[in-house]
Amino acid sequence: EDPDAELAVVSLPSYACQRHTPLQHHNKGLIGALSILAENAELSENEGRGVAFRRAAALLKSLPQEIGRAGQLRGLPCLGDHSLRVIKEVLEDGGCREVEATKESEQFKAMKALTGIFGVGPKTADRWFREGIHTPSDLQRSGHTLNRAQQAGLQHYDDLNLPVTKAEADAICLIVERAVGEVLPGAEITLIGGFRRGKQTGHDVDFLITHPEEGREEGLMVKVVSWLEAQGLLLYQKTTRNSYLEGKDGPARPPSNMDRFERCFSIFRLSAEQLRRTTHSTTDPSSRVNTDLHTVPPQSALRRSDSSAQMDGQVRVESSVWSQGSGSRSWRAVRLDLVVSPYSQFAFALLGWTGSKLFERELRRWAVHERAMTLSSHTLYDSRQKLYLRAGSEQEIFALLGLEYIPPCGRNA
Ligand code: TTP
Numbered sequence: 001e002d003p004d005a006e007l008a009v010v011s012l013p014s015y016a017c018q019r020h021t022p023l024q025h026h027n028k029g030l031i032g033a034l035s036i037l038a039e040n041a042e043l044s045e046n047e048g049r050g051v052a053f054r055r056a057a058a059l060l061k062s063l064p065q066e067i068g069r070a071g072q073l074r075g076l077p078c079l080g081d082h083s084l085r086v087i088k089e090v091l092e093d094g095g096c097r098e099v100e101a102t103k104e105s106e107q108f109k110a111m112k113a114l115t116g117i118f119g120v121g122p123k124t125a126d127r128w129f130r131e132g133i134h135t136p137s138d139l140q141r142s143g144h145t146l147n148r149a150q151q152a153g154l155q156h157y158d159d160l161n162l163p164v165t166k167a168e169a170d171a172i173c174l175i176v177e178r179a180v181g182e183v184l185p186g187a188e189i190t191l192i193g194g195f196r197r198g199k200q201t202g203h204d205v206d207f208l209i210t211h212p213e214e215g216r217e218e219g220l221m222v223k224v225v226s227w228l229e230a231q232g233l234l235l236y237q238k239t240t241r242n243s244y245l246e247g248k249d250g251p252a253r254p255p256s257n258m259d260r261f262e263r264c265f266s267i268f269r270l271s272a273e274q275l276r277r278t279t280h281s282t283t284d285p286s287s288r289v290n291t292d293l294h295t296v297p298p299q300s301a302l303r304r305s306d307s308s309a310q311m312d313g314q315v316r317v318e319s320s321v322w323s324q325g326s327g328s329r330s331w332r333a334v335r336l337d338l339v340v341s342p343y344s345q346f347a348f349a350l351l352g353w354t355g356s357k358l359f360e361r362e363l364r365r366w367a368v369h370e371r372a373m374t375l376s377s378h379t380l381y382d383s384r385q386k387l388y389l390r391a392g393s394e395q396e397i398f399a400l401l402g403l404e405y406i407p408p409c410g411r412n413a
């Protein structure tokens with residue numbers, strides 16, 4: 001049999017921002033294996049290695065069919081030696097020893113559990129792991145002094161590690177919309193992050209807020225957060241300047257922009273009643289089923305389908321957060337991220353916060369290496385012309401970068 005007969009299933013460009021990467025793909029086993037190694041590299045703060053595995057996984061996500069033999073991958077970009085070795089092993093043996101060993105490793109399991117606490121990054125988790133702390137309960141017992149974020153993270157650990165459904169995101173959207181409308185009429189709010197890319201579940205809910213009159217958005221975040229806090233809807237919040245402004249993101253921008261671009265990390269208290277009201281009033285017929293319950297939300301909001309239970313390449317098997325044990329919960333905690341952008345930067349903010357993280361990284365890499373431009377969530381800077389390029393839409397930004405437009409649903413790299 002000629003191995004070349006099944007060569008080149010398709011030819012694909014090497015930057016993820018040059019390709020469509022759909023949510024549904026055809027190589028779940030291979031992608032799952034590579035994602036474990038990527039995750040392990042990231043938890044070990046080996047960023048380069050993590051990105052290499054993520055790029056390989058993303059390439060497989062954009063393939064139009066299932067791979068049966070490694071030979072079919074010949075000529076495709078993004079697949080380094082290590083990734084190819086893993087792919088071959090999975091295809092030939094049905095599994096990969098390195099992946100299995102990683103999954104079983106005490107360190108990997110502990111690092112995952114500890115970084116699963118909101119406010120805990122790999123550095124802190126590693127320090128604790130080396131002190132013998134492997135789980136959130138170990139941490140609780142240890143008597144370590146925790147910061148405010150970590151205290152909240154530990155307190156709401158279970159909730160925050162349950163996937164957030166689209167129905168829950170929609171319920172929060174209505175409330176944030178109301179908050180924004182009360183404090184600044186005319187302000188606009190957009191669902192960003194994974195839900196904008198069409199995901200049915202997420203680890204949090206992300207919104208971008210702006211106002212069509214430039215400057216009116218100033219001070220908006222503080223007002224929105226105060227409104228939500230006054231209603232008792234925030235279990236935790238921390239408002240910060242955008243991290244991109246700390247100097248790592250290309251040429252300095254005028255100080256006026258610096259004070260305007262704000263971000264809020266928070267933990268939202270979503271009540272069953274709020275969720276029920278949203279799923280009742282929505283015009284989407286698919287979420288208007290089973291509305292005969294009084295104290296708990298409809299089943300459509302409760303049940304997580306098999307595909308939606310899959311997060312970060314790992315299948316979680318669990319009952320719904322809303323119906324634990326015999327009773328039903330009256331509320332749950334949900335991670336909520338808010339970003340406010342001036343209208344003139346809205347397109348850049350939208351593109352920068354829709355993700356995926358790898359897609360964003362690839363866009364910036366393309367800009368620098370292929371166009372000598374610096375892309376951020378604020379602007380696009382052309383180093384040859386020494387000029388900031390304006391754009392009013394994502395389509396315009398792709399055009400300025402010399403890229404085919406990829407809609408949000410194709411950015412699931
Ligand atoms: P996340 O909410 O972390 O990821 P997600 O929404 O893609 O996935 P999930 O469903 O698990 O929540 O981040 C949203 C996007 O925001 C992400 O693609 C990258 C982007 N982003 C940051 O995370 N931090 C920043 O400072 C900027 C500018 C963008």
Ligand code: MN
Nearest residue numbers: 080081082083
């Ligand atoms: Mn290697």
Ligand code: MN
Nearest residue numbers: 193194204206
């Ligand atoms: Mn998100």
Ligand code: MN
Nearest residue numbers: 193204206337
């Ligand atoms: Mn987020």
